[in-house]
Amino acid sequence: MREKLSAFVVSHNRAPMLEACLRAVSFVDELIVVDKSSTDGAAAVAARYADRVEIVPWSPTVEETRAFALSLCRHEHILFLDDDEILSPETGPWLRNDLARPDAAIHALPLRHYILGVHDEQACYWPEAHHRLFRKGAIEFIPTVHGGIVLKSDDIATIPVASGVCIHHLSHPDVASFVERTNRYTSRPDRVRVAGGEGDLIGFAHDRIDDWIGRTPEAPRDGYVAAVALLKAIYEVVDRLKTWEETRGLDGAALFRLAQEQLVASSRSDAPRDR
Numbered sequence: 001m002r003e004k005l006s007a008f009v010v011s012h013n014r015a016p017m018l019e020a021c022l023r024a025v026s027f028v029d030e031l032i033v034v035d036k037s038s039t040d041g042a043a044a045v046a047a048r049y050a051d052r053v054e055i056v057p058w059s060p061t062v063e064e065t066r067a068f069a070l071s072l073c074r075h076e077h078i079l080f081l082d083d084d085e086i087l088s089p090e091t092g093p094w095l096r097n098d099l100a101r102p103d104a105a106i107h108a109l110p111l112r113h114y115i116l117g118v119h120d121e122q123a124c125y126w127p128e129a130h131h132r133l134f135r136k137g138a139i140e141f142i143p144t145v146h147g148g149i150v151l152k153s154d155d156i157a158t159i160p161v162a163s164g165v166c167i168h169h170l171s172h173p174d175v176a177s178f179v180e181r182t183n184r185y186t187s188r189p190d191r192v193r194v195a196g197g198e199g200d201l202i203g204f205a206h207d208r209i210d211d212w213i214g215r216t217p218e219a220p221r222d223g224y225v226a227a228v229a230l231l232k233a234i235y236e237v238v239d240r241l242k243t244w245e246e247t248r249g250l251d252g253a254a255l256f257r258l259a260q261e262q263l264v265a266s267s268r269s270d271a272p273r274d275r
Helices: 015-024 042-049 063-071 091-098 175-186 201-214 224-248 252-267
Strands: 005-011 030-035 052-055 077-082 085-087 106-115 129-135 139-141 149-151 156-158 167-172
Touching: 005 015, 005 042, 005 063, 015 030, 015 042, 015 085, 030 042, 030 063, 042 052, 063 077, 063 139, 077 085, 167 175, 175 224, 201 224
Parallel strands: 005 030, 005 077, 030 052, 106 156, 106 167
Antiparallel strands: 077 129, 085 167, 106 129, 139 149
């Protein structure tokens, strides 16, 4: 007998994409959406597909919401997605068949990133698999950015790419969205930080660029795979610079106010203005 499956999706202001996400996961036995106070009608979209919709205050990252979403799930097996992730057509039948004879506490699903609107198997992000299907208790969610999934079991199965099962992750349509998310994520105090570069920030930047470029084959065509590698390196450089900034212990805003006061004071004159 197949074991029942709950799924949860965390959403915020992606109504059109959320509909595609929810339609693709409609095969589950229970579908829960936790919406972070969307203003674009996403909650109304969710209500058409989900068994339960919960509205919570907005927060900058998805990691801060997943533990609450998990607490709402009634069934023993859990699948979780973000609202910019769409399952392939092969995923539903494969998972339903596998849950008739569950052979692992955690399943890792292939993840196909779409950065700058494109997925390219020559880019540094492929192949990649994420732990997204699990038996209750096998995964714990914590609010740490890029470290918010804690594995509680080593009984893990990776679903093969050849199965057709995958998550299409439509993450960054353009450079601006990548930069915006980079700034938002690296501004969270509770995040996995990039190590290195303590004494040589320039050397660190060169090293990260070389590392990401080295993970890609030749960059033919229009330079797309090189652009993705550079964006990955930019994230790490920005993260490291913010850690360096914190280590200095200086309050730039306070220094600006002091400079302003000093400049205003030095520009004052007791001499009357000519009229």
